[in-house]
Amino acid sequence: MVVFGLETGTALVFALVVLTIVLFVTEALPPDTTAVGLIVVLALFEPWTQVGPVVALSGFSNAATVTILAMYVLSRGIQETGIVRRLGAEVARVTRGDENRLLVATIALAGPIAGVINNTPVVAVFIPMVSELAEEAGVSPSKLLIPLSYASMLGGTLTLIGTATNLVASDLSAQLIGRPFSMFEFTALGAVVLVVGGAYLLTVGRALLPSRVPAGGRTERYGVEEYLARVLVPARSPLVGTPVAEVSGDVQRDLDLDVLDVVRGAEHFVAADSDRDVEARDILTVRGSPTDIRRFCRLADLRYLPGAAVGDEELGGPATGTLVEVVVPSNSDLVGETVGGARLRERYDATVLAIRRAGGELVREAFREVELRAGDAILLQTTAGTASYLHETPDLVVTSELIDVDGMEPLDVPRTLTALGIVGAVVATAALGLAPIVIAALGGVVAMVATGVLSTSDAYESVNWTVIFLLAGVIPLGVALRETGGAALLAELVVASAGVVPPVVVLGLFYVLTGLLANVITPVASVVLLLPIAVRTAESPVVGADPFAFVLAVTFAASTAFMTPVGYQTNLMVYGPGGYRFTDYVRVGAPLQLLLAVVTTVGIALLWGLQPTG
Incomplete structure (x- = not known):
C-alpha cells in the first residue's frame, strides 16, 4: 500500500517521527512517557515498522544506554568525594572580586572537568560559586551563568564519555559503518572547539549577554x-x-x-x-x-x-x-x-x-x-x-x-583517591582496548559500591532515569527509520537538494541541521534520527565522502544546543538564576553555533579528510 507516494511502513514511521518531535517540543507528555509510548506503537505495528517486541525493547539493553547509566553512577562517586566542590571553592579564593578572572577560571575549569564527569553535577556545583562571587563583585550573575553552561557543553566534546550523545553516536557508528569511537578519538578537535568557544564567550558572548538580574544580595x-x-x-x-x-x-x-x-x-x-x-x-x-x-x-x-x-x-x-x-x-x-x-x-x-x-x-x-x-x-x-x-x-x-x-x-583523601582511581581505571581500560567501554564502566560501578565510595541507594538515585527511558524509546525509532527505508529516502532528498556542492558543504549543512534539531528535541534524539541519514548521504555516489566524517559532524553538532533553554539540561539549570529570556539564548548561542559549524567542519576535513578510505 502507498500513502502520499510512500510505502505504508515508511509513511507510518515518518508520522511517528513528526509526532515524537511535536510531543518533545510541546511537552504535552513527559519525554520519557513519549519514549515508552514509542516502544509500544513500534511493536504493535511490527508488520509496517519492521520493529518487533525484541527490537523495540533493545534500547534498554543497548550498550550506549547501559554505559550512560553507569557513567551517571561514576560521576556521582566523584561528586560525593567533594573534590569538584573543593576545586570550585579554590577558584572562588583565587578569583574573588574580579569578574574577568572569574569568567576565565570558570570556563577553563568547568570545560575540562565536563570531559570526564557528567556536566550536570559540574554545573550544579559551579552555579552557587558563580552567583555568590558575582554578588561580591557587584556583577549581575546573568553575565556569568550562560558561559558556565556553554563551557560545560563544549567540554563534553573532549572524550568519548564526555556526553551521553557521544556514547550513543559511537554505538550507532559501530552498527552503521563498523567504526565506534575510541576514548580520545576526537580530543584534538574537541580541544580546538573548547578554546574557540571559550574565546567567543570571553569576548563577543560577554558583550551580548544582558544583565537581567540586578547585582547584589x-x-x-x-x-x-x-x-x-x-x-x-x-x-x-x-x-x-x-x-x-x-x-x-x-x-x-x-x-x-x-x-x-x-x-x-x-x-x-x-x-x-x-x-x-x-x-x-x-x-x-x-x-x-x-x-x-x-x-x-x-x-x-x-x-x-x-x-x-x-x-x-x-x-x-x-x-x-x-x-x-x-x-x-x-x-x-x-x-x-x-x-x-x-x-x-x-x-x-x-x-x-x-x-x-x-x-x-x-x-x-x-x-x-x-x-x-x-x-x-x-x-x-x-x-x-x-x-x-x-x-x-x-x-x-x-x-x-x-x-x-x-x-x-x-577531603576524605583515601575515599577521594579511590574514586579518582576507579574512574581513571575505567578510562584507561577503554582507551587501551582491554575491554569495551560498557564493560569497563559497569566494572567501575561495582568498584564504587564495593569500596564504599557509594551506597547502593546512592547509585540508583544518581541515574537520570528520564534520559534512560528516552534513549530506550528513540533508539528503536532510529532502527525503524533505517529498516523501512526512511533514512535512505531522506538521504536521497538531501543529495538531490545539495546538487553539485562540494562534500565539505554538505558536511557543514548536516552540522547546522543537527544543531538546530538538538535545540528542540534533545541532542540524543537528534543523533539517533540524523546519523543514519548522514551516513547514507555520505555513501551516495553523488557525495562520495567518508561516512565517518559525517558521523563526527553530527556528533559534535548535537553538543551545540546553545539556542534554547530546553536544548540541554545545564541551559535549563541557569535559566532561572540568570533571569534569562528565551531570546538571550538565541542572541548569544546562534553566533556561537554558526562559528563552531565552520570550525568543526574545517577541523574534520583537515584531521580526518573527506575521501572514503578502503
Missing part, C-alpha cells in the same frame, strides 16, 4: 525587600502564648503571609523549625504584601517596625537560618504541582520568599496556587540542616549557597 536580586518586615508583639497581643507554628499556619491561610523567624532578646530562631510559643516583646519577621502585613498588625494588635530593614544578613545569618536559591529540574516530581500542593514548608522546613519564572517574571506573593515549572528558581528561607538535605534531593538543585574554603570539611 539574594533579597535584592529577587526584589523582595518591600515584602519583608519586622513587627513587635506587645503584651496585650492575642498572639502571646500561641505556638509560633500555629500563628504561621493561620496567617498563611487567611492573609497569604508567612512568619519567617522570631527574635527574642539574644535568641533568634526560624519559625518553620520551632515548637515554641509567642512571648511578649518578641519580634517577628514576616513575608507578605505591604497591605497584608499592615492588616496583620491591626488584627493581632502588633506594632509595625518601619526602621527594621530585612535583607540577606537578617535572614541568612548563622543563628537566623539560611537563604537558599533552588531550581526545579526538568525531571523533578515537583513539576506540575502547585506550591501549596508541594507542601514545601512541611517537607523541607522552608518558606518560599519569591519565584523567578522562565523569562524573568518575578512572583512574590500568592504562591499557593502557583504551578511549578521546570527551570523555576525559588528563593527559600530554611534551616542550616535542611539546606544540607536539599543538596541530596533530586527534586531541587541548590544554586545559591556560599562555598567557603575555610569552613569546608577536609
Whole structure:
C-alpha cells in the first residue's frame, strides 16, 4: 500500500517521527512517557515498522544506554568525594572580586572537568560559586551563568564519555559503518572547539549577554525587600502564648503571609523549625504584601517596625537560618504541582520568599496556587540542616549557597583517591582496548559500591532515569527509520537538494541541521534520527565522502544546543538564576553555533579528510 507516494511502513514511521518531535517540543507528555509510548506503537505495528517486541525493547539493553547509566553512577562517586566542590571553592579564593578572572577560571575549569564527569553535577556545583562571587563583585550573575553552561557543553566534546550523545553516536557508528569511537578519538578537535568557544564567550558572548538580574544580595536580586518586615508583639497581643507554628499556619491561610523567624532578646530562631510559643516583646519577621502585613498588625494588635530593614544578613545569618536559591529540574516530581500542593514548608522546613519564572517574571506573593515549572528558581528561607538535605534531593538543585574554603570539611583523601582511581581505571581500560567501554564502566560501578565510595541507594538515585527511558524509546525509532527505508529516502532528498556542492558543504549543512534539531528535541534524539541519514548521504555516489566524517559532524553538532533553554539540561539549570529570556539564548548561542559549524567542519576535513578510505 502507498500513502502520499510512500510505502505504508515508511509513511507510518515518518508520522511517528513528526509526532515524537511535536510531543518533545510541546511537552504535552513527559519525554520519557513519549519514549515508552514509542516502544509500544513500534511493536504493535511490527508488520509496517519492521520493529518487533525484541527490537523495540533493545534500547534498554543497548550498550550506549547501559554505559550512560553507569557513567551517571561514576560521576556521582566523584561528586560525593567533594573534590569538584573543593576545586570550585579554590577558584572562588583565587578569583574573588574580579569578574574577568572569574569568567576565565570558570570556563577553563568547568570545560575540562565536563570531559570526564557528567556536566550536570559540574554545573550544579559551579552555579552557587558563580552567583555568590558575582554578588561580591557587584556583577549581575546573568553575565556569568550562560558561559558556565556553554563551557560545560563544549567540554563534553573532549572524550568519548564526555556526553551521553557521544556514547550513543559511537554505538550507532559501530552498527552503521563498523567504526565506534575510541576514548580520545576526537580530543584534538574537541580541544580546538573548547578554546574557540571559550574565546567567543570571553569576548563577543560577554558583550551580548544582558544583565537581567540586578547585582547584589539574594533579597535584592529577587526584589523582595518591600515584602519583608519586622513587627513587635506587645503584651496585650492575642498572639502571646500561641505556638509560633500555629500563628504561621493561620496567617498563611487567611492573609497569604508567612512568619519567617522570631527574635527574642539574644535568641533568634526560624519559625518553620520551632515548637515554641509567642512571648511578649518578641519580634517577628514576616513575608507578605505591604497591605497584608499592615492588616496583620491591626488584627493581632502588633506594632509595625518601619526602621527594621530585612535583607540577606537578617535572614541568612548563622543563628537566623539560611537563604537558599533552588531550581526545579526538568525531571523533578515537583513539576506540575502547585506550591501549596508541594507542601514545601512541611517537607523541607522552608518558606518560599519569591519565584523567578522562565523569562524573568518575578512572583512574590500568592504562591499557593502557583504551578511549578521546570527551570523555576525559588528563593527559600530554611534551616542550616535542611539546606544540607536539599543538596541530596533530586527534586531541587541548590544554586545559591556560599562555598567557603575555610569552613569546608577536609577531603576524605583515601575515599577521594579511590574514586579518582576507579574512574581513571575505567578510562584507561577503554582507551587501551582491554575491554569495551560498557564493560569497563559497569566494572567501575561495582568498584564504587564495593569500596564504599557509594551506597547502593546512592547509585540508583544518581541515574537520570528520564534520559534512560528516552534513549530506550528513540533508539528503536532510529532502527525503524533505517529498516523501512526512511533514512535512505531522506538521504536521497538531501543529495538531490545539495546538487553539485562540494562534500565539505554538505558536511557543514548536516552540522547546522543537527544543531538546530538538538535545540528542540534533545541532542540524543537528534543523533539517533540524523546519523543514519548522514551516513547514507555520505555513501551516495553523488557525495562520495567518508561516512565517518559525517558521523563526527553530527556528533559534535548535537553538543551545540546553545539556542534554547530546553536544548540541554545545564541551559535549563541557569535559566532561572540568570533571569534569562528565551531570546538571550538565541542572541548569544546562534553566533556561537554558526562559528563552531565552520570550525568543526574545517577541523574534520583537515584531521580526518573527506575521501572514503578502503
